[in-house]
Amino acid sequence: MSTNKILREKKPLVHCITNYVTVNDVANSILAIGGSPIMADDESEVEEIAGLANALVINIGTLNRRTIKSMVKAGKAANDKNIPVILDPVGAGVSSLRNEAVKNLWREIKFSVIRGNLSEIAFCAGEQASTRGVDSGAIDDEKFSAKEVAKIAAKTFECVVCVTGAEDIITDGKKFAFVQNGVPEMSKVTGTGCMLSGIIGAYAGANEKIFDATVDAVASMGIAGEFSFQNYGEVGTGSLRLGIIDVLSKIDDDILFEAAKIRREE
Amino acid sequence: MSTNKILREKKPLVHCITNYVTVNDVANSILAIGGSPIMADDESEVEEIAGLANALVINIGTLNRRTIKSMVKAGKAANDKNIPVILDPVGAGVSSLRNEAVKNLWREIKFSVIRGNLSEIAFCAGEQASTRGVDSGAIDDEKFSAKEVAKIAAKTFECVVCVTGAEDIITDGKKFAFVQNGVPEMSKVTGTGCMLSGIIGAYAGANEKIFDATVDAVASMGIAGEFSFQNYGEVGTGSLRLGIIDVLSKIDDDILFEAAKIRREE
Amino acid sequence: MSTNKILREKKPLVHCITNYVTVNDVANSILAIGGSPIMADDESEVEEIAGLANALVINIGTLNRRTIKSMVKAGKAANDKNIPVILDPVGAGVSSLRNEAVKNLWREIKFSVIRGNLSEIAFCAGEQASTRGVDSGAIDDEKFSAKEVAKIAAKTFECVVCVTGAEDIITDGKKFAFVQNGVPEMSKVTGTGCMLSGIIGAYAGANEKIFDATVDAVASMGIAGEFSFQNYGEVGTGSLRLGIIDVLSKIDDDILFEAAKIRREE
Numbered sequence: 023m024s025t026n027k028i029l030r031e032k033k034p035l036v037h038c039i040t041n042y043v044t045v046n047d048v049a050n051s052i053l054a055i056g057g058s059p060i061m062a063d064d065e066s067e068v069e070e071i072a073g074l075a076n077a078l079v080i081n082i083g084t085l086n087r088r089t090i091k092s093m094v095k096a097g098k099a100a101n102d103k104n105i106p107v108i109l110d111p112v113g114a115g116v117s118s119l120r121n122e123a124v125k126n127l128w129r130e131i132k133f134s135v136i137r138g139n140l141s142e143i144a145f146c147a148g149e150q151a152s153t154r155g156v157d158s159g160a161i162d163d164e165k166f167s168a169k170e171v172a173k174i175a176a177k178t179f180e181c182v183v184c185v186t187g188a189e190d191i192i193t194d195g196k197k198f199a200f201v202q203n204g205v206p207e208m209s210k211v212t213g214t215g216c217m218l219s220g221i222i223g224a225y226a227g228a229n230e231k232i233f234d235a236t237v238d239a240v241a242s243m244g245i246a247g248e249f250s251f252q253n254y255g256e257v258g259t260g261s262l263r264l265g266i267i268d269v270l271s272k273i274d275d276d277i278l279f280e281a282a283k284i285r286r287e288e
Numbered sequence: 289m290s291t292n293k294i295l296r297e298k299k300p301l302v303h304c305i306t307n308y309v310t311v312n313d314v315a316n317s318i319l320a321i322g323g324s325p326i327m328a329d330d331e332s333e334v335e336e337i338a339g340l341a342n343a344l345v346i347n348i349g350t351l352n353r354r355t356i357k358s359m360v361k362a363g364k365a366a367n368d369k370n371i372p373v374i375l376d377p378v379g380a381g382v383s384s385l386r387n388e389a390v391k392n393l394w395r396e397i398k399f400s401v402i403r404g405n406l407s408e409i410a411f412c413a414g415e416q417a418s419t420r421g422v423d424s425g426a427i428d429d430e431k432f433s434a435k436e437v438a439k440i441a442a443k444t445f446e447c448v449v450c451v452t453g454a455e456d457i458i459t460d461g462k463k464f465a466f467v468q469n470g471v472p473e474m475s476k477v478t479g480t481g482c483m484l485s486g487i488i489g490a491y492a493g494a495n496e497k498i499f500d501a502t503v504d505a506v507a508s509m510g511i512a513g514e515f516s517f518q519n520y521g522e523v524g525t526g527s528l529r530l531g532i533i534d535v536l537s538k539i540d541d542d543i544l545f546e547a548a549k550i551r552r553e554e
Numbered sequence: 555m556s557t558n559k560i561l562r563e564k565k566p567l568v569h570c571i572t573n574y575v576t577v578n579d580v581a582n583s584i585l586a587i588g589g590s591p592i593m594a595d596d597e598s599e600v601e602e603i604a605g606l607a608n609a610l611v612i613n614i615g616t617l618n619r620r621t622i623k624s625m626v627k628a629g630k631a632a633n634d635k636n637i638p639v640i641l642d643p644v645g646a647g648v649s650s651l652r653n654e655a656v657k658n659l660w661r662e663i664k665f666s667v668i669r670g671n672l673s674e675i676a677f678c679a680g681e682q683a684s685t686r687g688v689d690s691g692a693i694d695d696e697k698f699s700a701k702e703v704a705k706i707a708a709k710t711f712e713c714v715v716c717v718t719g720a721e722d723i724i725t726d727g728k729k730f731a732f733v734q735n736g737v738p739e740m741s742k743v744t745g746t747g748c749m750l751s752g753i754i755g756a757y758a759g760a761n762e763k764i765f766d767a768t769v770d771a772v773a774s775m776g777i778a779g780e781f782s783f784q785n786y787g788e789v790g791t792g793s794l795r796l797g798i799i800d801v802l803s804k805i806d807d808d809i810l811f812e813a814a815k816i817r818r819e820e
């Protein structure tokens with residue numbers, strides 16, 4: 023396990039087109055874990071920026087018609103350059119705009135990783151899933167387990183899929199990793215999902231094995247939430263958020279090796 | 289006093305069209321107090337999002353011509369669905385764009401709560417008030433007291449009005465509540481007003497009595513500022529900001545009951 | 555040295571058209587150091603807002619075609635009113651959009667201060683400089699030293715230029731100040747450059763001597779980073795960021811006098 027060491031040595035430039043709610047935390051998370059973030063969303067410059075980058079993260083959290091065009095252009099440029107593209111389909115299933123946007127993105131762009139909560143990934147996998155905002159709340163009446171949803175999505179999109187929840191699931195459609203790090207209280211801090219997507223971009227921008235990179239990114243975020251909660255759970259969610267960035271900035275392969283709770287299935 | 293308990297049980301979805309300066313703190317405040325925030329401002333999806341929500345918060349802090357249209361559409365959808373709509377008229381009186389925008393919003397939307405500082409509410413009440421940016425600085429030469437301004441505004445808009453300042457005033461035009469929580473140093477943290485408007489959205493989205501919900505929201509924010517200042521006043525305003533979110537995440541009806549300094553007039 | 559005292563007394567209103575990544579930290583930094591921030595970027599109101607302000611800060615970090623127009627209008631209004639205009643050319647040299655935008659801004663607006671890292675200022679000075687995103691990474695094969703680049707830029711734009719790096723350089727083309735405060739770890743927090751540009755706006759908005767104001771702003775930010783790193787270096791970059799705002803909120807002329815490491819050359 024040396025993905026974090028490689029990340030901190032390579033300092034990959036991660037181009038993010040992301041939402042304005044959590045963009046600062048995404049940038050600080052990418053810096054903390056060892057990458058270098060660049061946020062740029064104007065249609066007329068995203069191809070150049072993606073052309074400089076080692077990874078592209080597309081997050082539709084506060085998409086609008088202007089930025090949707092930028093996402094497509096950036097994604098195509100990233101595909102041309104053969105750098106990994108990560109999709110965070112925030113709120114997929116919630117509105118026609120988001121649904122059409124993600125469908126359009128899939129049509130135009132080849133993604134390396136798609137990360138979301140169960141309802142978002144279920145929507146992405148073509149399932150009928152009710153979704154309640156951007157929360158990773160309970161999904162009732164699912165015909166499929168989260169593992170099955172992840173597998174279907176990975177096969178459908180031919181990429182690594184990460185479903186985050188009480189247990190995080192990562193799969194490329196064949197092999198699986200289940201990450202048990204993290205605490206439920208992380209959902210009381212806005213943007214922990216967005217931060218994770220940014221971190222996946224950093225790991226994937228520095229490491230060739232996208233599946234392993236994604237697993238270690240997910241473990242890193244889970245460990246950060248866990249350690250921060252140990253320190254600040256009693257204090258409150260403002261400190262919990264701060265502590266997550268603190269831990270991310272100190273994570274290395276040793277911490278990952280010791281604290282990651284990963285179960286693998288081939 | 290059980291508004292907070294009801295809020296934490298119902299976890300109302302609060303749709304915010306708000307400014308990009310303080311949006312992260314608004315989202316984290318809503319989460320901390322027990323709600324679930326969703327930020328969405330594209331004209332083509334705001335009606336659907338408002339249709340899912342339990343409350344809508346419109347904050348004009350960094351409005352632009354694109355988002356003004358979204359505010360109107362979201363507000364109408366919220367009115368149709370009969371969920372509370374909260375207006376934070378940031379900087380009303382400062383520019384023609386803002387003045388026209390708020391006038392347009394009043395024409396098109398029925399608000400449940402309007403919250404601002406004295407100069408903003410005075411403008412909203414049709415008074416001639418000088419205003420200096422988004423600060424809640426001293427207003428000279430007011431013909432009316434803050435209480436009178438609040439009352440006129442409440443009668444004009446037929447809604448609950450909250451004027452925040454050294455003493456916060458809440459009125460529906462008949463009954464009044466005066467909240468003495470909070471510390472002046474809160475004005476050294478950007479967005480405490482925006483956060484409060486978000487929190488009002490959460491309380492009002494979960495509780496039917498809008499006046500009581502607003503009073504308890506105002507007390508919650510004041511208590512958060514007070515407690516945080518006790519902890520961090522000597523440390524600085526970065527910690528003061530963090531501490532506000534921390535306290536909000538721990539507030540319950542017991543804390544509200546013990547710490548709220550509310551004087552009522554019928 | 556009384557620039558900070560004057561700043562805290564005058565509480566200058568600082569109009570910022572800045573990027574959405576770091577805007578909250580910029581606002582809180584300006585408040586912490588004693589100013590009053592107002593963020594407004596719609597083309598139809600920026601002239602009015604600039605007309606109320608004591609300084610204007612233009613930061614192109616997440617510029618788009620809508621906001622570029624607003625920057626020009628605000629800058630012209632600020633020039634008409636004769637208030638200082640500060641430019642932070644984030645990522646100048648990275649994309650055609652940014653390059654054209656800064657060239658356009660120079661054509662239309664007279665700046666009082668331009669602040670950037672070496673590659674940004676080198677680009678601004680017409681030098682051929684490779685630039686890697688928004689980092690202040692090492693620039694190879696420079697024909698000129700940072701000091702020479704700063705001097706050329708200051709003479710070209712006839713304004714104060716500040717090149718931030720391991721050692722910060724401030725010059726008006728004749729006299730120089732070199733500030734040795736700050737720690738390298740500040741580059742692991744997004745937006746320390748943006749925050750500094752905001753702080754320069756606050757100092758310059760309150761003090762007539764723009765060169766001295768800029769030097770003290772740079773020293774203030776460096777001291778904030780230094781003190782925060784002493785407290786939080788072991789903890790992580792989340793706390794480092796928070797501590798910077800904390801220190802800024804406590805800085806006064808005494809602290810500046812004792813802690814500033816400034817070497818001057820006339």
